[in-house]
Amino acid sequence: xxxxxxxxxxxxxxxxxxxxxxxxxxxxxxxxxxxxxxxxxxxxxxxxxxxxxxxxxxxxxxxxxxxxxxxxxxxxxxxxxxxxxxxxxxxxxxxxxxxxxxxxxxxxxxxxxxxxxxxxxxxxxxxxxxxxxxxxxxxxxxxxxxxxxxxxxxxxxxxxxxxxxxxxxxxxxxxxxxxxxxxxxxxxxxxxxxxxxxxxxxxxxxxxxxxxxxxxxxxxxxx
Amino acid sequence: xxxxxxxxxxxxxxxxxxxxxxxxxxxxxxxxxxxxxxxxxxxxxxxxxxxxxxxxxxxxxxxxxxxxxxxxxxxxxxxxxxxxxxxxxxxxxxxxxxxxxxxxxxxxxxxxxxxxxxxxxxxxxxxxxxxxxxxxxxxxxxxxxxxxxxxxxxxxxxxxxxxxxxxxxxxxxxxxxxxxxxxxxxxxxxxxxxxxxxxxxxxxxxxxxxxxxxxxxxxxxxx
DNA sequence: CCCCTATTCATACAAACGTTTGAATTAACT
DNA sequence: AGTTAATTCAAACGTTTGTATGAATAGGGG
Numbered sequence: 001x002x003x004x005x006x007x008x009x010x011x012x013x014x015x016x017x018x019x020x021x022x023x024x025x026x027x028x029x030x031x032x033x034x035x036x037x038x039x040x041x042x043x044x045x046x047x048x049x050x051x052x053x054x055x056x057x058x059x060x061x062x063x064x065x066x067x068x069x070x071x072x073x074x075x076x077x078x079x080x081x082x083x084x085x086x087x088x089x090x091x092x093x094x095x096x097x098x099x100x101x102x103x104x105x106x107x108x109x110x111x112x113x114x115x116x117x118x119x120x121x122x123x124x125x126x127x128x129x130x131x132x133x134x135x136x137x138x139x140x141x142x143x144x145x146x147x148x149x150x151x152x153x154x155x156x157x158x159x160x161x162x163x164x165x166x167x168x169x170x171x172x173x174x175x176x177x178x179x180x181x182x183x184x185x186x187x188x189x190x191x192x193x194x195x196x197x198x199x200x201x202x203x204x205x206x207x208x209x210x211x212x213x214x215x216x217x218x219x220x221x222x223x
Numbered sequence: 224x225x226x227x228x229x230x231x232x233x234x235x236x237x238x239x240x241x242x243x244x245x246x247x248x249x250x251x252x253x254x255x256x257x258x259x260x261x262x263x264x265x266x267x268x269x270x271x272x273x274x275x276x277x278x279x280x281x282x283x284x285x286x287x288x289x290x291x292x293x294x295x296x297x298x299x300x301x302x303x304x305x306x307x308x309x310x311x312x313x314x315x316x317x318x319x320x321x322x323x324x325x326x327x328x329x330x331x332x333x334x335x336x337x338x339x340x341x342x343x344x345x346x347x348x349x350x351x352x353x354x355x356x357x358x359x360x361x362x363x364x365x366x367x368x369x370x371x372x373x374x375x376x377x378x379x380x381x382x383x384x385x386x387x388x389x390x391x392x393x394x395x396x397x398x399x400x401x402x403x404x405x406x407x408x409x410x411x412x413x414x415x416x417x418x419x420x421x422x423x424x425x426x427x428x429x430x431x432x433x434x435x436x437x438x439x440x441x442x443x444x445x446x
Numbered sequence: 447c448c449c450c451t452a453t454t455c456a457t458a459c460a461a462a463c464g465t466t467t468g469a470a471t472t473a474a475c476t
Numbered sequence: 477a478g479t480t481a482a483t484t485c486a487a488a489c490g491t492t493t494g495t496a497t498g499a500a501t502a503g504g505g506g
Contacts, residue, residue: 025483039352043267047464057485062465064483120350127346127404129262131411141412161436166413167429170402178397181350188354189364190389206390213384214437248453270494280455285495287453 026064028054034075038117041124042072073133076125079118080139086111091146097154098212104147105176106208112180113200119180144169151215161217168215175207249287251277257298261340264347265295296356299348302341303362309334314369320377321435327370328398329431335403336423342403367392374438384440391438398430 022030032053036045047061047068054060065071090104112119122140125132132140147169154160183199186192192199245253255276259268270284270291277283288294313327335342345363348355355363370392377383406422409415415422 023483038350041264041266041347041351043264046462048462057483058464059466059485060483068464116352120352123346123350124264126408127343127350128264129343129407131408137408137412144413163432164425164429166415167426168433170405170409170413171398171430171433174397174401174405175394178401179393182393182397184352185349185355185360186393189360190367190393192389202387203390206387207394209386210391210394210437214433246453269492271492280453281457281494282455282496283453291494 023064025054025056025060029056029060029064029071030075030078033071034079034117034121037072037075038120038124073135076121076133077135079115079121080135083108083111083118083122084139084142087143087146091150096159097150097157098159098216101147101150101154101172101215102208102212104150105172105211106204109176109180109204109207110200112176113183113203114197116180116184119177122177123181140173144173147172154215159217160215171214172211175211179203179207246287248277248279248283252279252283252287252294253298253301256294257302257340257344260295260298261343261347296358299344299356300358302338302344303358306331306334306341306345307362307365310366310369314373319382320373320380321382321439324370324373324377324395324438325431325435327373328395328434329427332399332403332427332430333423335399336406336426337420339403339407342400345400346404363396367396370395377438382440383438394437395434398434399427402426402430 029050033045033050036049036053039045048058050071051058051060061068061071065074086108087104090107091100093100093103095103122136125136131137144166148165151160151165151168151172155162155165180200180203183203184196187196187199252273256268256273259272259276262268271281273294274281274283284291284294288297309331310327313330314323316323316326318326345359348359354360367389371388374383374388374391374395378385378388403423403426406426407419410419410422
């Protein structure tokens with residue numbers, strides 16, 4: 001059964017920057033679990049596989065996290081914090097709305113492209129039925145909100161064309177998430193040569209340009 | 224274990240349009256399996272869940288398909304054929320390259336948005352590590368090739384701006400796949416009101432416009 | 447009616463699953 | 477050295493997993 005999410009409101013998030021303190025074993029377990037969950041999914045990853053990869057005892061997951069599902073949630077939360085931060089930073093940067101949108105898209109793609117486990121886990125959540133885990137939902141909803149506000153700002157000062165700001169934000173978000181995930185298989189499928197990191201950089205440039213072009217207001221419309 | 228794909232070259236595909244003939248039970252199994260695989264993933268779906276949903280005996284999967292994995296491959300192949308056909312039709316339609324790109328994006332999004340299992344299964348394949356199943360790879364590679372050739376055609380006649388046609392094709396493809404999958408969760412996350420089908424239609428319009436704007440050559444560049 | 451092939455069915459199997467248990471080990475403090 | 481708490485460990489628990497088996501049930505031609 002896929003982890004479902006009884007509200008479990010016993011959880012603090014107000015400060016958005018708590019330093020979770022964990023034993024070394026717990027850290028190692030989370031690192032191993034991240035890789036395996038991203039590669040094979042939640043149901044496809046056994047507790048035994050995780051503990052073996054981490055060099056820990058089979059009972060370590062139950063002892064340190066309580067259950068496999070709790071470990072999964074901890075992993076999910078741990079990766080979404082930096083993703084949210086990445087977007088927040090680029091969002092608060094200098095420049096016009098369009099320029100900031102460009103840097104959000106490029107930065108996000110570069111970040112995720114180098115940690116492919118992150119977007120993979122996000123996509124796994126999105127592509128199952130039922131609502132994604134609340135921690136995923138919160139991050140996505142926050143990031144979409146920031147992107148939408150950038151779009152609206154640009155629409156107000158006339159540099160961004162009219163259109164539904166929410167859908168525009170979704171399109172912006174889909175580029176980094178989708179492309180960072182397909183980058184690796186794409187090298188084989190489409191026969192793209194070269195180093196993986198170089199491809200990510202090219203993709204970041206491309207996606208940012210693609211996004212800006214799609215949004216900017218024409219200088220010479222029929223007005 | 225996620226289905227891996229020993230080449231298994233004993234498989235005919237030349238004609239691209241074989242009418243697979245199956246018993247009614249096999250058909251029912253595939254329909255039930257499609258829904259469950261898309262909802263919970265391969266590892267998260269048990270043979271018992273499939274046969275129960277199909278109203279068939281537990282042994283039916285082994286008898287009709289040989290194994291759970293073979294059933295999965297049959298399901299995968301069955302959904303990718305119509306997806307490939309959808310793209311091929313829009314690709315061969317009338318109009319300029321940009322207009323045909325617009326209708327590929329819109330048609331694909333409308334099609335997938337109404338059969339969410341299709342893009343879900345595709346994304347599941349893409350978001351695991353390791354190469355996707357060959358049948359997925361072939362469809363994606365074919366579709367990307369068609370999109371890329373449209374882009375190149377438009378670049379030749381000057382209606383599409385310069386840029387890497389392969390990356391452009393990937394961006395085009397990512398819009399329908401990604402948006403059709405996130406449509407449902409997005410209604411809750413972003414609080415989009417209205418009927419699901421109406422949202423799909425709005426998304427199709429939006430994504431097509433987004434794509435065309437991103438690609439078209441400016442009439443008034445500094446040339 | 448009988449035989450033959452195709453399909454369904456209940457049941458069984460070994461393997462893998464997440465979790466529990468209680469003893470062994472480690473580390474810190476008195 | 478002695479006490480206590482935290483952690484690790486090997487083993488076992490009861491389920492659930494995918495697949496195999498052999499008997500039961502059809503449905504046509506002879």
